[in-house]
Amino acid sequence: MPATMQDIAKHLKVSVVTVSKVLRNQGRISDATRKRVLRRAKELNYQMNWVARSLVTRRTFAIGLLLPEFAHPFFAEIARAVAHTVRPHGYHVVISSFEEDPASEISEIESLLARQVDGLIIASSQTPGHLGIFKRVQERKTPFILIDRPIARLNASFVGVDNHAIGTVATEHLIAQGCRRIGHLRGPEIRIAEERLEGYRRALAKAGFRLHSSYIVSGGHGDNSGYLAMSELLKLSPLPDGVFCYNDPVAIGAMKAILEAGLKLPQDIAVVGAGNVRYSDVLAVPLTTIDQGTCQIGRLAAELLLARIGSKGSIRLQKILIPPKLVERESTRRLAKKSSI
Secondary structure: OOOOHHHHHHHHOOOHHHHHHHHOOOOOOOHHHHHHHHHHHHHOOOOOOHHHHHHHHOOOOEEEEEEOOOOOHHHHHHHHHHHHHHHHHOOEEEEEEOOOOHHHHHHHHHHHHHOOOOEEEEOOOOOOOOOHHHHHHHHOOOOEEEEOOOOOOOOOEEEEEOHHHHHHHHHHHHHHOOOOOEEEEEOOOOHHHHHHHHHHHHHHHHOOOOOOHHHEEEOOOOHHHHHHHHHHHOOOOOOOOEEEEOOHHHHHHHHHHHHHOOOOOOOOOEEEOOOOOHHHHOOOOOOEEEEOOHHHHHHHHHHHHHHHHHOOOOOOOOEEEEOOEEEOOHHHOOOOOOOOO
16 A cells, blocks of 8 residues: 555654655655655655545646747747746646647647646736636636736736837847947747837837838747748848847847858847857857846746635735846957948
C-alpha cells in the first residue's frame, strides 16, 4: 500500500496536521521537524494524493499557462518565472501552446477548464470582437490574468511592458547614435506590435524626421521573417542607416541579411531589437535590445493570480506596466554621422 501521512506521523510521533503543513510548505514548523518529516517521506516514497486533497480543499493546485509558442525565449522565461513563483505554494503549472491560432487558444482554455485548474495566465491572441471564451471563464469563476498582450474592452488584470515606450526608447537610441534614415520591421497584426510602431512614429516626429512608409516592413516575429523583411529594406535607395525590430529574433534575422549583403554592423546599419533574450549578448555582433522585464512579468502575474485564488472576496483589477530598459551593445555603437533624411 502507498505510504500515507498517518504512516509518517506515527513513525515520527508527531500529528498528521504537522506532517500536512510540512508537505504543503505551510505553517510555522521548526527546521528540525521539517527535515525529519521530509526525510521520512522520502524514505517511504510518499506521494501526495492530489485527488483526496482536491476533495478536501476544493482546489486542484494546478495553474494553466497559455502561451503563443514554446520556442520563443521570451515566453520560456515567463514560464520559468511563473513556475518558480507558484511552486513554494504547492502549485504546479500546466503549460499549453496555441501557435498564435485563436481557435486553438479557445480549445486549450476549454481543456484546462475541464481539468478544473485553479486559475489561468494567458498571453492571448483573441481580438476585442471575440471575447466569448473569457465570458465562459468568468462564468466558471476561474480567476485569470492576461500577460504581454492586453485586450481592449476586456475587464481583466494585466501584467506587461509599456510597448509604446519600447518603440520610443529604441528609436530615440538610434537617433542618438547618428541614424537619420530609420526603418522598422514591425510585428504581426496584434496590439503590442501596433503600440511599438506608434512609439517609433512618435520618436521620429519628436525629432523632426519625416516618416517614410517604405521604411516600414512587416517582419513577423521570427528570425526567418526578419531576414526576409530586412532583405526588402535593403532594396531601397537610400538604404536605412538604422533599424528598430519588433523583437530580438526578428533583429537577429535582420543582422544576418545585412551581413550577407556585405554591409557592416553598426557602421552601415545599426540594429536594435526588443526582449533581451538570453543569447543576444553572445552573437558575433552583440545585439542592442530593450529589456522587457520578462521574469518580472511572470513573477507578478503569478503573484496576482495566487492572490485571486486565495481571496474569499473580490479583488480589484490591476494593470501593471513595466517600464522598458535599453541594453546597449555593439549592434548600435557607431560614430555619430550627419546625413540628411
